[in-house]
Amino acid sequence: MLFIPVYLIFIPVFTALIIYVFKSKYVNYLALVAQFAMTVLLIMYYNAYGDQPDATLFVFGDWDARVGISLYNDRLSLSFMFLTIFTWWMVLIYTFNFRETNEKNDNFLFFLMFLQGVFLGFLQSNDLFNLFVFLELTTILVTILIAFKKTGDAYRAGIYYELINVSGVLFFLIGIIILYNSFGTINVLAIQQLLEGLPDYVALRMAYIFLMIGASVKAALFPLYTWLPKAHGVAQSGISALLSGLVVKGGLYLFIRINDMFSPANYSYSDFFFVVGGITAGVGVMFALSQKDMKQILAYHTVSQVGIMMMGLSSLPTNDLFYGGLYHVFNHALFKSLLFLGAGVIIQAYRTKKVSDIRGVMKTMPVVSVLMIVGMLSITGAPLFNGFISKTIIKYGIYDQEWKYWILFFVNIGTATSFIKMSQIFFGPKPMTILLSETPQRVSMIIIAFSCVILGTFYIPISTGFFGVDLSYVSPFGLLPLYDYIATLTIGFAFYKLVIEKDVKPVRMIREFKVSFETANYLMVIYVVALVTYFIIL
Amino acid sequence: MDPILTFVVILIGFYGLSTSTNIIKSVFCVTIIESGVILLFLNLGNLDGGSIPIVGEGITMIADPLPQALMITTIVIGSTVTALALMLCIKVFHHYGTVEWAEILRREEGK
Numbered sequence: 001m002l003f004i005p006v007y008l009i010f011i012p013v014f015t016a017l018i019i020y021v022f023k024s025k026y027v028n029y030l031a032l033v034a035q036f037a038m039t040v041l042l043i044m045y046y047n048a049y050g051d052q053p054d055a056t057l058f059v060f061g062d063w064d065a066r067v068g069i070s071l072y073n074d075r076l077s078l079s080f081m082f083l084t085i086f087t088w089w090m091v092l093i094y095t096f097n098f099r100e101t102n103e104k105n106d107n108f109l110f111f112l113m114f115l116q117g118v119f120l121g122f123l124q125s126n127d128l129f130n131l132f133v134f135l136e137l138t139t140i141l142v143t144i145l146i147a148f149k150k151t152g153d154a155y156r157a158g159i160y161y162e163l164i165n166v167s168g169v170l171f172f173l174i175g176i177i178i179l180y181n182s183f184g185t186i187n188v189l190a191i192q193q194l195l196e197g198l199p200d201y202v203a204l205r206m207a208y209i210f211l212m213i214g215a216s217v218k219a220a221l222f223p224l225y226t227w228l229p230k231a232h233g234v235a236q237s238g239i240s241a242l243l244s245g246l247v248v249k250g251g252l253y254l255f256i257r258i259n260d261m262f263s264p265a266n267y268s269y270s271d272f273f274f275v276v277g278g279i280t281a282g283v284g285v286m287f288a289l290s291q292k293d294m295k296q297i298l299a300y301h302t303v304s305q306v307g308i309m310m311m312g313l314s315s316l317p318t319n320d321l322f323y324g325g326l327y328h329v330f331n332h333a334l335f336k337s338l339l340f341l342g343a344g345v346i347i348q349a350y351r352t353k354k355v356s357d358i359r360g361v362m363k364t365m366p367v368v369s370v371l372m373i374v375g376m377l378s379i380t381g382a383p384l385f386n387g388f389i390s391k392t393i394i395k396y397g398i399y400d401q402e403w404k405y406w407i408l409f410f411v412n413i414g415t416a417t418s419f420i421k422m423s424q425i426f427f428g429p430k431p432m433t434i435l436l437s438e439t440p441q442r443v444s445m446i447i448i449a450f451s452c453v454i455l456g457t458f459y460i461p462i463s464t465g466f467f468g469v470d471l472s473y474v475s476p477f478g479l480l481p482l483y484d485y486i487a488t489l490t491i492g493f494a495f496y497k498l499v500i501e502k503d504v505k506p507v508r509m510i511r512e513f514k515v516s517f518e519t520a521n522y523l524m525v526i527y528v529v530a531l532v533t534y535f536i537i538l
Numbered sequence: 539m540d541p542i543l544t545f546v547v548i549l550i551g552f553y554g555l556s557t558s559t560n561i562i563k564s565v566f567c568v569t570i571i572e573s574g575v576i577l578l579f580l581n582l583g584n585l586d587g588g589s590i591p592i593v594g595e596g597i598t599m600i601a602d603p604l605p606q607a608l609m610i611t612t613i614v615i616g617s618t619v620t621a622l623a624l625m626l627c628i629k630v631f632h633h634y635g636t637v638e639w640a641e642i643l644r645r646e647e648g649k
Binding site for chain 2: 067129132133136137139140143144147150151152153155156158159162163166167170173174177180181514516517518519521522524525
């Protein structure tokens, strides 16, 4: 039983190697078998250790836990692992016979399965250096997957992603060095115990700042988000779903883990990261409103939703606000992957990414349009869908501070406007030539859409089971949330008709605003200075 | 070598990243930062007069083996990252005919 975490890392990696070596159509089905085996193993593991995280510490080769490589699972990492395996199932089913490149034997499954093993390792690892190794491996594999379309902009987005993330993760490594030099160990649990009762050293604050920069780059927070729209916009749709749904959450997971590790030191990080999250949400929505490319819109919405999650996660883990953010991580993984997968099918059929050129989807692909509408209702926070629950918890959490409430309100209106703009693709006349896709894509989309609705309706048992919090005070039934939602939609519709549809000059200016690579790095340095100013000087 | 000097190396790398307009130069700047970080860690694990961490006769003072084990992993990862980045550079050059960030952006808009 204790070996299951190791199996979960190595089953996908070895499957990937076998697929790579044999390169046959039938060997590809091994990926599905492996995925099934991992699901069974994870459920067994959850049944055995779900409520006793202290027993899950696993040290390789019977070393002392302070120097050896160790794996550790608690509720948080277990729920992330369920999400990982679920997302991979969906992406596997979706991309199994459906790639946007025309090559046979393209090694796609090799990289996909390898990335799953690496990501599961990242979630479970208990020492900081292993976290660093898994982060770097994720960066490398994701770069390859982004560049997989073999077009010029895919290569450019790939190298942009790789360089920014690698330099961010190197900051993480400097943080590890400072911690090792102070404590003589890099084990997360050991450092947490050693921090207990220590005075407030500047070196430890420096280490915290450097670790946070790694997490912020990975999570695409405000000044560092520039790689995300490029990368997620040009990758294949299945990969975009994976990146937006899950891999970005790796940064947020890191954020929670580091804050958990430094919890004995009691740093007051809440306000800073709330502001950063709020700015991220606002900026993301602002850029999303101005875009014309369907996948760019979705990618910028990932930025803004990460901001909303950050607004929740920045509070202390004892607050309900924190669990609002955490629940939003899971909800966003579902609805954003649903939207990206649907966008992939539509783009494939119409052979264009421009929202203004796609019309009449309701007539040509009724099932896909219904599923897309479920995704849109979820992301805009309609009652009975999962986005509503988490946004309501966040709203309750910040109810007493007005400025925080207004940030969330404007982001919601922006989101509504942007998806009203996108929903124009459903109307209009039926085009002449379209290329219809096959059934498996719809299967995975239908499963995700169902889980969106289930998470939106049966949220009370789910949240008690996974996070151990009681959410029974959130009620999607009743008229008040409905009025709230309709009011948001009305304002959004008016805003769309008056400003966005006319494509006024400020909107065009925002669309043409580009951040070059040098400026992105300059912004990273500024972010470092801001963190140092907030945590050390103030 | 003083730890301060390694920080200077890291800062030179960041200066290069935020000023150079060429993809290949950016790749090398990331490599420079990486070298700086590796030097920093090796410095901190080092011991004046200590020998390499292999047990033998007459050896009393050894350097801390853990930083060396960790840094060799970092070097391996770093070389992979550099190789992948340079490969992408070649591909970008084939598609755009240039490796200048700004020039690529201009050509993309022109298309």
